[in-house]
Amino acid sequence: MGGRTEEEGSVSLELLRLKMAEFAEERNWDRFHSPRNLLLALVGEVGELSEIFQWKGEVGKGLPEWAEEEKEHLGEELSDVLLYLVRLSDMCGVDLSKAALRKIQLNALKYPANKSKPSS
Numbered sequence: 001m002g003g004r005t006e007e008e009g010s011v012s013l014e015l016l017r018l019k020m021a022e023f024a025e026e027r028n029w030d031r032f033h034s035p036r037n038l039l040l041a042l043v044g045e046v047g048e049l050s051e052i053f054q055w056k057g058e059v060g061k062g063l064p065e066w067a068e069e070e071k072e073h074l075g076e077e078l079s080d081v082l083l084y085l086v087r088l089s090d091m092c093g094v095d096l097s098k099a100a101l102r103k104i105q106l107n108a109l110k111y112p113a114n115k116s117k118p119s120s
């Protein structure tokens, strides 16, 4: 009870990509999932995510003060953003896993670890 399924423990961007493709195909929504439409949907969901934090002031890491329902809502909006991002990447022909790993490498080159330590 309340345990994680295998799928939850091994979720990948590729799995999410496949599930979004299946979701769209089953509803004949491929025609709506153009890059521009998906980008606008993504931005809309980022707005909904921002609303959750709006006017609250700074919140502690882990959100210790938040009710379970608020955290559940947060999880839903974070997921909407992720799912539209995955679908947008797919519809643009971008391999997001590969692109993200490459970007992390580029970030490390741009910001070398020994030069980024806060000075005392």
Ligand SMILES: Nc1ccn([C@H]2C[C@H](O)[C@@H](COP(=O)(O)OP(=O)(O)OP(=O)(O)O)O2)c(=O)n1
Pocket (backbone or CB within 6 Å): 023, 029, 032, 048, 079, 080, 083, 084
């Ligand atoms: N044309 C669509 C519409 C929805 N979705 C999927 C992706 C998102 O995960 C979620 C978004 O659904 P809603 O537009 O209903 O947005 P919310 O779930 O945020 O509902 P609401 O805006 O009422 O809070 O559904 C999709 O793939 N393609």
